[in-house]
Structures are given as structure tokens and as C-alpha cells.
Amino acid sequence: MTGQHIPIATLIASKPKNPDLLRRALISVIQQYRRPDLLLLAFDRRLPEPGALDGVISNPFINGVVVLRNERMQGAAGTWNTGLSWLQEQGFDGYVAILDDDDEWDPDHLSQCERAGARGGADVVLSGLRVMKDGVEIPRAPLSSVTVDDFLAGNPGWQGSNTFVKLEALMRVGGFTDGLPSTNDRDLAVRLLGLPDLKVAFTHRMTATWHIDSQADALSRPGSPEKRAGLLQFLAMHGHLMSPDVMTRFKARARDLFGVDMP
Numbered sequence: 001m002t003g004q005h006i007p008i009a010t011l012i013a014s015k016p017k018n019p020d021l022l023r024r025a026l027i028s029v030i031q032q033y034r035r036p037d038l039l040l041l042a043f044d045r046r047l048p049e050p051g052a053l054d055g056v057i058s059n060p061f062i063n064g065v066v067v068l069r070n071e072r073m074q075g076a077a078g079t080w081n082t083g084l085s086w087l088q089e090q091g092f093d094g095y096v097a098i099l100d101d102d103d104e105w106d107p108d109h110l111s112q113c114e115r116a117g118a119r120g121g122a123d124v125v126l127s128g129l130r131v132m133k134d135g136v137e138i139p140r141a142p143l144s145s146v147t148v149d150d151f152l153a154g155n156p157g158w159q160g161s162n163t164f165v166k167l168e169a170l171m172r173v174g175g176f177t178d179g180l181p182s183t184n185d186r187d188l189a190v191r192l193l194g195l196p197d198l199k200v201a202f203t204h205r206m207t208a209t210w211h212i213d214s215q216a217d218a219l220s221r222p223g224s225p226e227k228r229a230g231l232l233q234f235l236a237m238h239g240h241l242m243s244p245d246v247m248t249r250f251k252a253r254a255r256d257l258f259g260v261d262m263p
Contacts, residue, residue, distance in 0.1 A: 128157065
């Protein structure tokens with residue numbers, strides 16, 4: 001531990017159609033043992049109705065709440081980038097902790113990530129993301145190592161709600177890819193892990209929950225019509241990095257999980 005305080009900004013991208021799910025995510029932010037220094041709520045295209053989030057946004061346990069509207073390309077990537085650009089403009093120098101609008105964190109998520117990052121000055125800290133489907137947990141172990149090939153072929157467990165990355169590293173790779181309709185997490189992982197000097201740390205604990213059955217139009221939803229377009233675009237961007245074995249695994253996963261046949 002260095003003892004140095006590195007700020008943490010929590011970033012949530014959302015559509016304002018179902019404030020109850022967003023409220024659940026926000027409550028999990030409020031309950032953090034290590035409270036974020038900033039909370040950014042970035043909404044895609046339009047803001048929620050007045051009063052929809054009263055009592056949560058104004059909670060005294062959150063130091064500063066900033067509400068933003070995405071006027072970049074529509075979708076999750078543009079909405080996240082709206083928050084990242086705002087932080088860069090403010091001269092923010094710390095970690096960005098992303099939480100999807102239909103997921104939630106354990107109370108020790110930020111404290112575990114902060115502790116793991118401080119041990120070696122990590123640029124990225126990966127905590128375990130449990131998967132809940134129809135209220136039942138799908139067993140898997142927290143991440144303990146990652147490679148570029150892992151994310152070219154599939155996704156071993158780094159997604160929106162366990163993204164904890166220094167803003168400087170995010171901006172070095174240009175943030176998220178505006179307009180990418182899906183596979184945003186894999187695309188970001190490939191580009192970040194391609195940095196030659198990136199330092200990655202792991203908490204070795206499950207501290208976040210991915211609800212895969214919650215909201216039909218959540219910005220991070222899996223299995224949507226946008227999945228096919230996202231996979232095709234991902235292949236166009238990163239196919240040149242895939243070995244024959246990785247390409248085979250990528251195509252098999254697209255077919256078996258999403259019913260998408262890759263060219």
C-alpha cells in the first residue's frame with residue numbers, strides 16, 4: 001500500500017425508461033464502504049423525468065453527482081465516452097469504475113479494487129463478476145489472469161460492471177468505440193491489453209453482480225439484435241489479430257451463444 005489517495009469516479013450509462021433498475025444500481029453505489037469521489041450518470045439522448053431519481057441523486061453519502069446527456073453516437077459506447085470526456089475536461093486523474101444500469105456492486109467492490117490497485121500501481125483492476133440468471137447464480141471463478149487472445153475468442157469475465165481502469169489508460173486507447181452496438185467490453189479489453197506497459201491487478205473476489213435477465217433495453221443487454229452487428233464489426237476491427245485457433249473459437253462462440261454465423 002502506498003497510502004496515496006487516488007480518486008475514483010463511478011460512471012453509469014443508462015436509458016431513463018426504467019428508473020427502478022437504475023435505482024438498484026445507485027443504491028449499491030451509496031452502500032460502498034469506499035465511497036466514490038464522483039458519481040457520473042450519463043443518459044443516452046434524453047434525461048429521466050424530473051423527480052424520477054430524487055432521494056438517490058441527492059443522497060448525502062455521495063460527494064458529487066454529475067448528470068450528463070449523450071449527444072455523441074447513440075448507444076452505450078457514446079454514453080460512456082460522454083462521461084470519460086467530461087472527466088478529462090475536468091483534469092480528473094484517477095480510476096473510473098463503471099457500473100451498468102441493471103447491475104449492482106457488493107459493498108466492498110470499490111474498496112477491494114482500490115486496495116488491489118494500490119499494491120502495484122495498477123492501471124486496471126479486475127474483480128470477479130458473478131452471473132445471475134432468473135435469480136440463480138451461474139458458478140464461475142473470479143479472474144486471475146487475462147490475455148488479448150482471451151477476449152479475441154470470447155469473454156472470460158471482464159464486462160461493464162467490473163471495469164475499474166485509470167482514466168489515463170482509457171484515453172490512451174481512445175475510450176470506447178463510438179457506434180459499436182455490442183462487444184464493447186471485449187473491444188476495450190483487446191485495445192487496453194495491447195498496451196505494452198499496462199499493469200493489471202486482480203482482487204480474486206466476486207464483488208459485482210451481472211443480471212442477465214433484467215431489462216429488455218438496457219444499454220449493455222446480451223443476445224439482442226445488435227449482437228450480430230457488433231460481432232461482425234468486432235471481427236472487422238480485430239480479426240487480423242486472431243490466430244487460426246482463436247478465429248475458430250470466436251466463430252464457435254458466436255454461433256453457439258448468439259446464433260450468429262461469422263463469415
